Structures are given as C-alpha cells and as structure tokens.
Amino acid sequence: xxxxxxxxxxxxxxxxxxxxxxxxxxxxxxxxxxxxxxxxxxxxxxxxxxxxxxxxxxxxxxxxxxxxxxxxxxxxxxxxxxxxxxxxxxxxxxxxxxxxxxxxxxxxxxxxxxxxxxxxxxxxxxxxxxxxxxxxxxxxxxxxxxxxxxxxxxxxxxxxxxxxxxxxxxxxxxxxxxxxxxxxxxxxxxxxxxxxxxxxxxxxxxxxxxxxxxx
Numbered sequence: 001x002x003x004x005x006x007x008x009x010x011x012x013x014x015x016x017x018x019x020x021x022x023x024x025x026x027x028x029x030x031x032x033x034x035x036x037x038x039x040x041x042x043x044x045x046x047x048x049x050x051x052x053x054x055x056x057x058x059x060x061x062x063x064x065x066x067x068x069x070x071x072x073x074x075x076x077x078x079x080x081x082x083x084x085x086x087x088x089x090x091x092x093x094x095x096x097x098x099x100x101x102x103x104x105x106x107x108x109x110x111x112x113x114x115x116x117x118x119x120x121x122x123x124x125x126x127x128x129x130x131x132x133x134x135x136x137x138x139x140x141x142x143x144x145x146x147x148x149x150x151x152x153x154x155x156x157x158x159x160x161x162x163x164x165x166x167x168x169x170x171x172x173x174x175x176x177x178x179x180x181x182x183x184x185x186x187x188x189x190x191x192x193x194x195x196x197x198x199x200x201x202x203x204x205x206x207x208x209x210x211x212x213x214x215x
Contacts, residue, residue: 094133
C-alpha cells in the first residue's frame with residue numbers, strides 16, 4: 001500500500017508538472033491567457049479531467065506500467081511568437097518527465113533509499129517518467145512529439161494527420177499490447193535508457209508488482 005501511495009501521489013505531481021511546463025513555455029512564448037486560466041498556479045485541478053486525467057492513466061499503470069500524462073492545457077497557439085515556440089511548448093511537457101526521472105535516479109543512487117519502504121515505489125515512478133518521456137515523443141497525434149512537428153507541416157498533411165489523430169492513440173496502444181515486436185522494442189529502449197540514467201530496474205519492477213497490491 002505504501003508503494004501504491006508513493007506512485008499515485010508522485011504521478012499526480014508529475015502530471016501537474018508536465019502540464020505546468022507546457023503552460024509556462026506558452027506564457028513565455030506569448031500566450032498570456034494561460035495565466036488568466038490559472039495554468040500557472042500549479043493547481044492539479046486545473047489540469048485534470050476525471051476520465052482522461054485519472055481513470056485512463058491509472059488503467060495504463062495497472063495494465064502495463066506505462067506513464068500516460070492525461071492532463072491538458074488549452075494553448076492559444078496563434079498568440080505564440082512563431083512556430084518554433086509552438087514546438088517548444090510541445091517539447092516542454094516530455095522534458096519535465098525526463099527531469100523528474102533524472103532527479104529520482106540521483107536519489108536512487110543511495111542504497112539506503114532503494115532498500116527503504118519507499119524505494120521500490122520511487123524506482124517504479126522513475127521508470128514511469130521514462131515511459132512517459134518516450135511515449136509522448138511519438139510523432140503521431142495526439143502526442144507531444146507530433147505537436148512539436150505540426151507547426152512545420154504543410155496544411156494538407158496537417159489536416160490528414162489531425163484526422164488520423166481521432167483514433168491514432170488506440171492504434172498505438174493496440175500495437176504495444178498485441179504486437180510482440182513493437183512491445184519488445186519499446187521496453188528494450190525504456191530499459192536501456194533507464195539503466196543509462198541509473199534507475200535500478202530490479203527495484204522498479206518490484207515496485208510495479210507492489211503497486212498492484214490487490215494481486
């Protein structure tokens with residue numbers, strides 16, 4: 001139960017940081033309306049939706065241990081100074097997940113932390129940040145990777161990709177769950193990158209097991 005609470009609270013914090021990062025860069029880039037909307041207050045309730053921010057991400061955590069940021073901030077992109085600011089706004093969210101992963105990896109270098117009751121939860125949370133980082137950089141809608149590319153696409157291609165975005169997330173999910181090559185490749189990249197950061201994978205996967213305490 002300790003691990004479940006550590007992961008849940010840590011994930012909600014990272015969700016807020018992810019969306020706050022989008023909003024902060026948008027504000028710096030010219031969209032001052034994000035301040036009026038309360039996105040710069042670091043208020044979780046400003047970023048969440050009962051289904052897309054809590055239910056679906058928790059379902060992903062339970063089913064496959066994948067971090068899926070489900071919050072959303074409405075950016076008035078036409079207010080941004082140029083298309084490169086649009087790209088920066090999109091990249092800001094995944095970058096925050098990477099920063100959290102790095103910070104947690106540094107904390108987990110201390111054996112006393114890893115062996116403590118919160119150690120497995122922190123390790124699993126760090127791994128989740130890595131999955132969120134790579135998952136969100138996929139260059140298809142509605143992920144941030146596509147958001148970074150979108151301003152630089154021609155109008156017809158952008159329209160086609162936006163239409164594809166209505167169901168592309170579910171295609172990605174099905175590929176990850178039911179196509180072994182895709183799933184194995186994804187987790188190989190995640191594990192390799194996590195090891196490069198110094199995240200203890202044994203503790204992370206123990207944390208995943210403890211997170212699912214009902215089993």
